Amino acid sequence: MKCIHFVLALMSIAAISCNGGSAKTQVMKERHTVSQAKFCADSAYNYVKSQVDFGPRIPGSDGHKSCKEYIVNQLARFGADTIIEQNLTATNYLGTDMPLTNIMGRYNPESDDRILLIAHWDTRPWADADKDVNKRMLPVPGANDGASGVGVLLELARMFNEKAPEVGVDLLFVDGEDSGNSSGWGSSEETWCLGTQHWVKHMPYTPESMPRYGILLDMVGGVDARFYREYLSQGFAERINDKVWSHASAAGFDKFFLNEVRGGITDDHIFINRAGIPCIDIIECSHPATGSFSPVWHTVSDDMNHIDRATLNAVGQTVANTVYSEKSSK
Numbered sequence: 001m002k003c004i005h006f007v008l009a010l011m012s013i014a015a016i017s018c019n020g021g022s023a024k025t026q027v028m029k030e031r032h033t034v035s036q037a038k039f040c041a042d043s044a045y046n047y048v049k050s051q052v053d054f055g056p057r058i059p060g061s062d063g064h065k066s067c068k069e070y071i072v073n074q075l076a077r078f079g080a081d082t083i084i085e086q087n088l089t090a091t092n093y094l095g096t097d098m099p100l101t102n103i104m105g106r107y108n109p110e111s112d113d114r115i116l117l118i119a120h121w122d123t124r125p126w127a128d129a130d131k132d133v134n135k136r137m138l139p140v141p142g143a144n145d146g147a148s149g150v151g152v153l154l155e156l157a158r159m160f161n162e163k164a165p166e167v168g169v170d171l172l173f174v175d176g177e178d179s180g181n182s183s184g185w186g187s188s189e190e191t192w193c194l195g196t197q198h199w200v201k202h203m204p205y206t207p208e209s210m211p212r213y214g215i216l217l218d219m220v221g222g223v224d225a226r227f228y229r230e231y232l233s234q235g236f237a238e239r240i241n242d243k244v245w246s247h248a249s250a251a252g253f254d255k256f257f258l259n260e261v262r263g264g265i266t267d268d269h270i271f272i273n274r275a276g277i278p279c280i281d282i283i284e285c286s287h288p289a290t291g292s293f294s295p296v297w298h299t300v301s302d303d304m305n306h307i308d309r310a311t312l313n314a315v316g317q318t319v320a321n322t323v324y325s326e327k328s329s330k
């Protein structure tokens with residue numbers, strides 16, 4: 001993903017909506033009951049590590065192939081009712097063809113009351129943000145940028161198998177997110193999220209079964225991570241940010257989920273919103289050391305040393321509580 005730079009005027013609007021958001025959270029807090037279903041951070045951590053152990057998941061690589069089989073096998077193990085593998089060939093901005101597979105695990109696919117949860121499973125082929133210029137052509141290990149979101153989704157799959165939510169859930173693992181053009185200021189959003197750009201043209205939904213909303217998880221395992229309401233999510237789907245941040249607060253995760261708008265990220269949620277599904281991005285995009293992503297982003301240091309179970313737990317339990325609180329319309 002790529003950080004979008006905004007002028008200061010937009011940031012002051014963000015500050016105003018932050019204050020409004022805090023008051024709302026206080027009211028909503030009393031209505032939530034914390035879910036009984038327990039997210040296991042150790043399991044999520046292990047699912048992250050398994051992916052990293054395959055090596056970089058660059059489209060077409062051995063690690064990519066192994067990881068695809070791993071995700072499909074885990075979904076089968078966790079009782080997904082339907083598993084869809086959507087294969088495509090996409091061309092990256094350098095003109096290289098990439099074999100991609102979007103994977104979806106569906107729980108209760110008959111229900112028209114649905115929630116969509118998304119993470120990208122590919123990793124960036126080049127560590128082009130590394131401080132050491134000699135390392136910039138090396139692949140990114142992708143522990144946080146890729147594997148963390150997938151690890152949380154796989155642990156949620158385990159939970160949904162153990163205790164079914166009232167609504168149907170689709171877990172979508174998109175490919176080809178992270179081979180985009182990071183240089184320059186020009187618009188290059190179409191070079192990112194190649195799997196998602198294909199998926200939105202072939203969604204498995206009727207008008208009646210369109211998901212109520214989507215939640216994208218990207219870089220959700222960093223040490224001491226802080227999650228702000230991402231700027232574009234707030235514009236597309238403010239009520240979903242309200243819902244998720246209030247669940248986080250009710251579960252005691254105020255330290256991780258800050259009720260303030262920041263960032264503005266080119267990521268899979270943009271294309272999903274444009275396809276008609278309100279979708280937010282939970283992403284670490286305001287690190288104190290950089291003002292945007294964490295210092296290990298798109299470097300060779302995005303490894304297991306920078307993954308924290310407490311962060312995975314805060315995100316995973318919050319998303320679980322959000323999904324389990326959804327009521328069926330029937």
Ligand SMILES: [Zn+2]
Pocket residue numbers: 001124145178298
């Ligand atoms: Zn990335």
